Amino acid sequence: MYTDLKLFIDGKWLGVEGRNSEDVINPANGKVLARLPHAGKADLDAALAAAQKAFPAWKATSAYDRAKIMRKAADLLRERYDHVAKVQTQEQGKSYAESRAEVMTSADIIDWYAEEGRRSYGRIVPGRVAGIRQLVTQEPVGVAAAFTPWNFPTLTPVRKIAGALAAGCALIIKASEETPGGCVELVKCFADAGLPAGVLNLVFGVPAEVSEHLIPSPIVRKISFTGSIPVGKHLAGLAAKGMKRATMELGGHSPVVVFEDADPEKAADTIAAFKYRNAGQVCISPTRFYVQEKNYNKFVSRFVEYAKGLKLGDGLEKGTTLGPLANPRRLDAMESFVNDAKARGGKIQTGGSRHGNEGFFFEPTVITDVPDDAKIMTEEPFGPVAPIVPFKTFDEVVERANSLEFGLAAYAFTASGATAAAIGDAIQSGMVGVNSVMISTPETPFGGIKESGYGSEGGIEGLQAYMNTKFISQA
Ligand code: NAD
Numbered sequence: 001m002y003t004d005l006k007l008f009i010d011g012k013w014l015g016v017e018g019r020n021s022e023d024v025i026n027p028a029n030g031k032v033l034a035r036l037p038h039a040g041k042a043d044l045d046a047a048l049a050a051a052q053k054a055f056p057a058w059k060a061t062s063a064y065d066r067a068k069i070m071r072k073a074a075d076l077l078r079e080r081y082d083h084v085a086k087v088q089t090q091e092q093g094k095s096y097a098e099s100r101a102e103v104m105t106s107a108d109i110i111d112w113y114a115e116e117g118r119r120s121y122g123r124i125v126p127g128r129v130a131g132i133r134q135l136v137t138q139e140p141v142g143v144a145a146a147f148t149p150w151n152f153p154t155l156t157p158v159r160k161i162a163g164a165l166a167a168g169c170a171l172i173i174k175a176s177e178e179t180p181g182g183c184v185e186l187v188k189c190f191a192d193a194g195l196p197a198g199v200l201n202l203v204f205g206v207p208a209e210v211s212e213h214l215i216p217s218p219i220v221r222k223i224s225f226t227g228s229i230p231v232g233k234h235l236a237g238l239a240a241k242g243m244k245r246a247t248m249e250l251g252g253h254s255p256v257v258v259f260e261d262a263d264p265e266k267a268a269d270t271i272a273a274f275k276y277r278n279a280g281q282v283c284i285s286p287t288r289f290y291v292q293e294k295n296y297n298k299f300v301s302r303f304v305e306y307a308k309g310l311k312l313g314d315g316l317e318k319g320t321t322l323g324p325l326a327n328p329r330r331l332d333a334m335e336s337f338v339n340d341a342k343a344r345g346g347k348i349q350t351g352g353s354r355h356g357n358e359g360f361f362f363e364p365t366v367i368t369d370v371p372d373d374a375k376i377m378t379e380e381p382f383g384p385v386a387p388i389v390p391f392k393t394f395d396e397v398v399e400r401a402n403s404l405e406f407g408l409a410a411y412a413f414t415a416s417g418a419t420a421a422a423i424g425d426a427i428q429s430g431m432v433g434v435n436s437v438m439i440s441t442p443e444t445p446f447g448g449i450k451e452s453g454y455g456s457e458g459g460i461e462g463l464q465a466y467m468n469t470k471f472i473s474q475a
Helices: 041-060 063-079 081-092 096-117 155-167 181-192 207-214 229-241 264-275 293-308 328-343 394-401 417-426 459-464
Strands: 007-009 012-014 021-025 032-037 123-125 133-140 143-147 170-174 200-203 220-226 245-249 254-258 286-292 347-350 365-368 385-391 409-413 431-434 467-474
Touching: 007 041, 007 181, 041 133, 041 143, 041 170, 041 200, 041 207, 063 081, 063 096, 063 155, 063 181, 081 096, 081 181, 096 155, 096 459, 143 155, 143 207, 155 170, 155 181, 155 220, 155 459, 170 207, 181 200, 207 229, 220 229, 229 245, 254 264, 254 394, 264 286, 264 293, 264 409, 286 293, 286 394, 293 347, 293 365, 293 385, 328 347, 328 365, 328 385, 385 394, 394 417, 409 417, 417 431
Parallel strands: 143 170, 143 220, 170 200, 220 245, 254 286, 254 409, 286 385, 365 385, 409 431
Antiparallel strands: 007 012, 007 200, 021 032, 123 133, 133 467, 347 365
């Protein structure tokens, strides 16, 4: 069973009656799952007013009491994990096992922020003259507005919701219209945990209309967006007009560097599993593979073997390890990447085509012999296509890895401590995994540099993103 899709404004669930609405589609079979209501201007104004009204009392609630409600929401999410995971798989496509892991991690993120909210310490700075007290304190920024995409229906919203609530902010979130159910279920957990009305509001609609209404509102003091670079630049511009703080988690094109002293087969197993997670529709997905010549053939053949072993299918079916792409736009994009690569001499080692005649499936694909200026090497693939190319020297691969305007995630494999330290320092990226793909945890900052955006979610940085620093000098 899927879920009943509603808006959540001022503590009330609002359905399609009297509102514009749209179908939500199951990408595994193209069938309609449910109808999603759109918030009209009056709904958005009601959400703004509710958040504005709720903010002072939530700010005044102690971090200790805020944490109690948040931890209850986390517990409810854990209790409901099976249903929420099935909702996500139906609307987004990822396998049930991946969905379940996403839900459990989302609960952990709520717990992390709930606890960290209790540690938003200030400091006392010694004054220059006797009798002065200098305090640095942290205050919630106010009402925040968040916008999330379709690839992680629960995980991406929860980072914004939990960060904002732990800091003492009220929030209006516009989650993805294509995968709304995960966020509806998440918000239900907060509502059922006793969150006061208006502190958290959930809306859907025409994305540009919603963001252009919410961001310029004087009530909104902070925005947080996850999605594509062009949309991020547009929303950052809207925020800048009102001098509003913004966190931008945008796209990436993550290089993977496999040095000749690494075990090529172990590296291939680790990184291929990570590559095909959520069919490659992950902003930190490894997307450009540079392998030092000595290791190249072994790495490619093991990677191809892994890709061939994946089982495409409906994510709810037992044994499925690769679900469909989330929407038909990604299918068209994959064909365009593959066609461009072929036209430039690329060799398809496996995959390369759509799969089946129902749903939005694309085969796990490996391409070799592509030049560095091929589309797949320069534009974010956001799908199950992996280009693998050889390199000769450390300096050469660093230059190639840093040559794009993206800077979100990067990965490297080496047996040398010195090379591990050198590559970690040399790569221009917000996150670097060396012999590890564990770069996204509740406790650590997650965010990009260059065109991949600014600000962090997760870690103490994720809480600070929703807080203003205030200096009080008291004589
Ligand atoms: P898109 O650029 O149309 O949309 C990206 C996201 O932004 C969607 O969720 C969309 O609803 C939202 N959006 C679009 N216009 C908006 C607006 N004016 N105001 C508020 N939200 C708005 O692209 P798409 O086809 O959905 O995805 C294509 C590309 O987006 C991918 O190739 C990838 O690069 C990027 N993307 C990144 C992430 C991420 O996690 N960073 C997630 C999804 C998509």
